[in-house]
Amino acid sequence: MSLGKLPPELYLMIMGNLESQGQLKSLSSLSRTCPTLYELGNPILYEASFNHESKICAALGWAISRNCTGISMKLIEYGMPVNELFQEDAYKYKRLLTPLAMAAEQGRTEIVRQLLNVPEINVNVICAYEKTALHHAVISRNVEIVNLLLAQEGILIDAKCDAGLTPLSLAVSGGNADIVRLLLAQGPLVDPDSRSNRGWSPLFIAVEHEVDAEVVKLLLDTGRVDVNFIDPVSRFTPLIVAVQNNLPDIARLLVSHPTIDPNLGAHNNQVVPIATAASRGFTEIVRILLSHPQTDPDRAIMARSRAILQADIWGHEEIVSMLLADGRVGQESRQLLQGQRILSQKPCAWL
Known part of the structure; x- marks a missing residue:
């Protein structure tokens, strides 16, 4: 007899017992055995993720990594703590990121929109290596996400990471003229001549990295670089x-x-x-x-x-x-x- 043919009440009872014992992996495996059980078990899994101390934001991180906009929307609606740092598993050296920073770095535009619509979202949370979501958006080279973040009131446009690099410095090192142009358009909020911990200016970074001459021209045209x-x-x-x-x-x-x-x-x-x-x-x-x-x-x-x-x-x-x-x-x-x-x-x- 297929598990999917069991009475829903019995399946929910089994799920409840697994959840109460903290056996979330078993619960998740069971819910994936057939579409019927998946539909019944997902709401319990969502709620279990919130209540399980080691799983804070993990479900949302999973949805972001796979660009599952529908699941991420449900998680946000259920009240997932959007400003919490969680440890990602995608890199050899695990980093602590907010869902917004992770979505920005991976270029998940629609999920970034969802997160920015949450009233309590904080776009300036400091993540691993002292980077903000804007740093991660610049790393992704996603112009639309950078635009979305720049439109947020109170965003720290010129924040420095642990290496002393601003989002502009990162955009320059990547040779992304469109993002450099967007950041410089913020006027006095951006310092085009800031110094990294190594003492490099964005202009020096641009030449050292042999970026396109257009990036150098954008910096020189500000009239504010040495x-x-x-x-x-x-x-x-x-x-x-x-x-x-x-x-x-x-x-x-x-x-x-x-x-x-x-x-x-x-x-x-x-x-x-x-x-x-x-x-x-x-x-x-x-x-x-x-x-x-x-x-x-x-x-x-x-x-x-x-x-x-x-x-x-x-x-x-x-x-x-x-x-x-x-x-x-x-x-x-x-x-x-x-x-x-x-x-x-x-x-x-x-x-």
Whole structure:
């Protein structure tokens, strides 16, 4: 005889006994044996989840992970505590999250809507690693969820996680221009030049992560970032990183900024933008740097480190010619190049 053919009263009695003994796994297994029993047993399982101390929010977490909007709606209607932290099981290192943070990170748009309609919802609950739901929404790269959260009154838009990263910093590191634009549209509520615990600004993060140039432009257009920021560890500027990584589109944006110092070097001018570009053969970057009226092509800590000499040492003839055509290359550099060419037995007919 099939279990589904038992009288409902008998099945409910069995379920009640299992629930009273705390045997929720057995209860759940039984309810899944057939559709009839599942329909009868689910309300008891929901109620049992609320009353079972180790299962706070676990049922809602299960519904979110599987994007079961119908079940999540029922759980919310039954009064599931939406602001409680619960331990997820989806990761090797288990984290404590609120249902909202979990739904935001997994991109569950409709469940986020459901949760935001709960009057007592708190969008600023601090979860694992001191991230808020907005941090997790940015991680999911879900523009619609970010929009939903930004529309909530009192949301902390510029909160920092344990690494000192704001939602904007995370959006920048992910190269998501649409979310960066949304966050910057919040105006003075967002600091586009905030510092992480490592001391990095969003602009430096953008260049270091080699994101799309549009993200860099959005940050520069705020007029509130330090384009000459110096990383406290490497002592590099965003321009030096753009040069080293051969990012001409980003270098062009940085060089065109009205407050850029195109000559700012790192480690007492041991690393200079134009000399670095010349030594590596980055012709387009050299051209971009020379387009700035204040660029000094002879800037270097030692004579041998000057751009024209480095380009010659590494055989970048096009860059040598470009620098020779620039009137800012001094006579001393030209003479040093001539001597270097004579020693290496290279032709130097132009001098």
